[in-house]
Amino acid sequence: MSERNIKLRLAYDGTNYVGWQRQRDQPTIQQILEEALARMTGERIVLHGAGRTDAGVHALAMIANFQTSAAIPLAAFERGLNSMLPPDIRILAAAEMPLAFHARFSASGKIYGYRFSTAPIMPPCERLYTAHFPGPCDPAAMRAAMPQLMGEHDFSSFEAAGSRPAEGRRGAVRCIQRLELVEDGERPGNFEIIVAGDGFLRHMVRNIVGTLVEVGQGRRTPEEFGQLLAARNRILAGPTAPAHGLVLQEVFY
Amino acid sequence: MSERNIKLRLAYDGTNYVGWQRQRDQPTIQQILEEALARMTGERIVLHGAGRTDAGVHALAMIANFQTSAAIPLAAFERGLNSMLPPDIRILAAAEMPLAFHARFSASGKIYGYRFSTAPIMPPCERLYTAHFPGPCDPAAMRAAMPQLMGEHDFSSFEAAGSRPAEGRRGAVRCIQRLELVEDGERPGNFEIIVAGDGFLRHMVRNIVGTLVEVGQGRRTPEEFGQLLAARNRILAGPTAPAHGLVLQEVFY
Known part of the structure; x- marks a missing residue:
């Protein structure tokens, strides 16, 4: 029987997982999905995700693919998987x-959203999906810093501390195509940072957010971003913003 | 030392609790708060809530009061309690x-919101705060039914099955002052029902929502609501909508 290559578009709440990628003894999205697929197909399935979201990061639309020779209709994959999966993962x-399609290697870009609240008290029903940076935060200062990050740069300064130097043709060079700060019109003090690019280093979005928030709080000047990028040194950038504010919104091909 | 009467305004995520009211051996909002207050004041504290939300129901702004003779400044109550409480309960x-103030007896009304999605698949990150009624749902039919519920009525038909007949001067008579269905402009198929009234019987909002959704789904006519109210019989109304879509938004005094 001829091999099939099936693409899944899926959403998840990352709260109860140690991330996308399979790990020994700890629950991951990849493992839960691979086990459900194995039960459906009777095969050992390897699922390739478009990216490896960290523990606690959410996805509105992750893309993943797997190969199978099972003659299961597509609609049955959708329904059957959802009946087996926990409600925090949905196909x-x-x-x-x-x-030839590969969820990760074929991807041309991704868009992430990062939500945070500057309110003094974090609303309980938002706490799992919104980071909390209480206190004054100046969106104009954050917006003033953003243009320096746009376009193609070596983002080593914003790569996860302790990462091995990025490998491959482009090293730590990535291109940010869109970077915006949106304030919730109905609830002042609640923000979302939208960032789109051709790829992201480990913790890159969260490190950019953590550093931008320091600018908003007046602890850095917008001008420092240019120097930060040029330095290519993780130690100079701000803290990694918490995982749970981050949502993978879309993968482009 | 003179007795003080302190009012708390608080929010909670009801997901991990069996409701507001203290129960033997199961976690409730009231118990968690009373224990934190007892630790702060060194007294045995009885906390009166404006209402007894069911298991899984959330609150954006519950009101509660307690009496104490502890000489603790108000700001210290706010800060101290939040430092002791879990993040799903916030003062x-x-x-x-x-x-003379009593959170329940002094209340003149409440406003609730009920969120539901009619999308085929429930987004994982909304599943704890939004009920899922997949499939076609006609908001116009639901809106056509609503005027019959407005104003003062005997709401026995929408009281929790198995409740003892409502006691007191007004029995099961309540006044609904506002009832609206709002569709999310950015995400069609996502709705919120807003209902304000001078008081609510047990499960009344959820039974009204469950019956309205049946109207939206074409399983009842809008006209049936008048007959339902007149019958004063719980058996005729629709199912109780799930608790987790319900949020206590405000209490009026």
């Missing part, structure tokens, strides 16, 4: 793809 | 009140 769609 | 404000 949104399944599609048949050419064998 | 928003504390205020000094006349001794």
Whole structure:
């Protein structure tokens, strides 16, 4: 029977997982999905995700693919998986793809959202999806810093501390195509940072957010961003913003 | 030392609790708060809530009061309690009140919101705060039914099954002052029902929502609501909508 390559579009609440990627003895999105797929197909399934979200990071639309020779209709994959998966992981769609398609290597970009509240007290029903940076925060200062990050740069300064130097043709060079700070019109003090790019280093979005928030809080000047990038030194950037404010919103191909 | 009567304004995520009211051996909001207050004051504290939200119901702004002779400043109550409470319960404000104030008996009304999604698949990050009624739902039919519920009525038909007949001067008579269905402009198929009234019977909001959704789904006509109310019989109304879509938004005095 000819091999099929199936693309899944899925959403998850990362709260109860140690991230996307399979780990020994700890619950991950990849493991839960691979186990459900193995039960459906009777095969050992390897699922390739478009990215490896960290512990606590959420996804509105992750893309993943796997190969199978099971003759299961696409609609049955959608329904069948959702009936087996916990409610914090949902399959949104399944599609048949050419064998060459790979969720990670074929991806041309991603868009992330990062939500945070500057209110003195974090509303309990938002605490799992919104980071809390209480106190004054000046959106104009944050916006003044953003243009320096746009376009192609070596983002070593914003890579996870302790990471091995980024490998491959482009090293730590990535291109940020969009970077915006949106304030919630109905609830002042609640913000979302939207960032789109052709790829992201480990912790890159969270390190950019953590540093931008320091600018908003007046603890850094917007001008420092240019120097930070040029220094290519993680030690100079701000703290890594908490994982639970981050949502993978879309993967582009 | 003279007795003080302190009003707390608080918010909570009801997901991990069996409701507001103290129960033997199961976690409740009231118990967690009373224990934190006892630790702060060194007294045995009885906390009166404006209402007894069911298991899984959330609150954006519950009001509660307690009496104490502890000489603790109000700001210290706010800060001290939040440092002791889990993040799914937050004190928003504390205020000094006349001794006659009682969170429940002094309340003149409440406003609730009920969120639901009719999308085929429930987004994981909303699943704890939004009920799921997948499939076609006609907001116009639901809105056509609503005027019959407005104003003063005997709401026995929408009281929790198995409740003892409502006691007191007004029995099961309540007045609904506002009832609206709002569709999320950015995400069609996501709705919120807003209902304000001078008081609510047990499960009344959830039974009204469950019955309205049946109207939206074409399983009842809007006209049936008048008959339902007149019948004063719980058996005729629709199912009780799930608790987790419900949020106590405000209490009026």
